[in-house]
Structure formats: structure tokens, C-alpha cells
Amino acid sequence: MTKPLKIRASNHILPTYANFAVLDTKKDEVVLNFCFAEGDTKHPEAVLVHKVVMTPLNLQSLHTRIGELLEAYQMRHGLLGK
Numbered sequence: 001m002t003k004p005l006k007i008r009a010s011n012h013i014l015p016t017y018a019n020f021a022v023l024d025t026k027k028d029e030v031v032l033n034f035c036f037a038e039g040d041t042k043h044p045e046a047v048l049v050h051k052v053v054m055t056p057l058n059l060q061s062l063h064t065r066i067g068e069l070l071e072a073y074q075m076r077h078g079l080l081g082k
Contacts, residue, residue: 013014030059 017033025031029041031053037046074080 018049020046025056028055030054030056 006058016034017076018036020035020037021031022033022035023030031051033048034050034052036049037044039045058065
């Protein structure tokens with residue numbers, strides 16, 4: 001049995017809100033650019049708030065975990081978009 005990984009966060013890590021993401025791939029990496037967009041439709045502005053670079057294998061693991069998380073969320077709170 002694998003021991004759970006202990007995760008430490010430094011005191012300067014703060015949550016960041018992102019309301020959309022721009023994704024890109026290269027042969028050996030996937031880039032996730034998390035952005036915050038604001039303004040009206042005539043003058044939209046966006047700020048890149050975080051850039052995450054992962055291997056495709058790590059992205060596949062994240063994809064699986066996100067699916068599990070969404071399923072659990074919908075079981076607790078109801079279907080999204082309904």
C-alpha cells in the first residue's frame with residue numbers, strides 16, 4: 001500500500017480566481033494558462049494568473065481526478081447546467 005503524500009504549502013501561497021483557461025500542447029508537455037477576464041463585451045480584458053506545465057501522463061491523471069470530483073460534486077449538489 002502506498003503511503004499518502006504529505007503536501008506542504010508555504011505561507012505566501014494564496015488562492016487565485018480564474019474564470020477561463022487557454023490550453024496548449026507540445027510533444028512532451030501540456031501548458032494550462034489560467035486567466036481572469038473582466039470588462040464588457042466591447043472592452044474585454046484578461047490577465048494570465050497562473051501557468052501550469054505538465055507532462056501528458058500527469059494531465060491524464062488530472063483528467064481522471066477531475067472527472068471523479070465532478071461526479072461527486074453532482075451527486076451532492078445536482079447536475080451542472082440544470
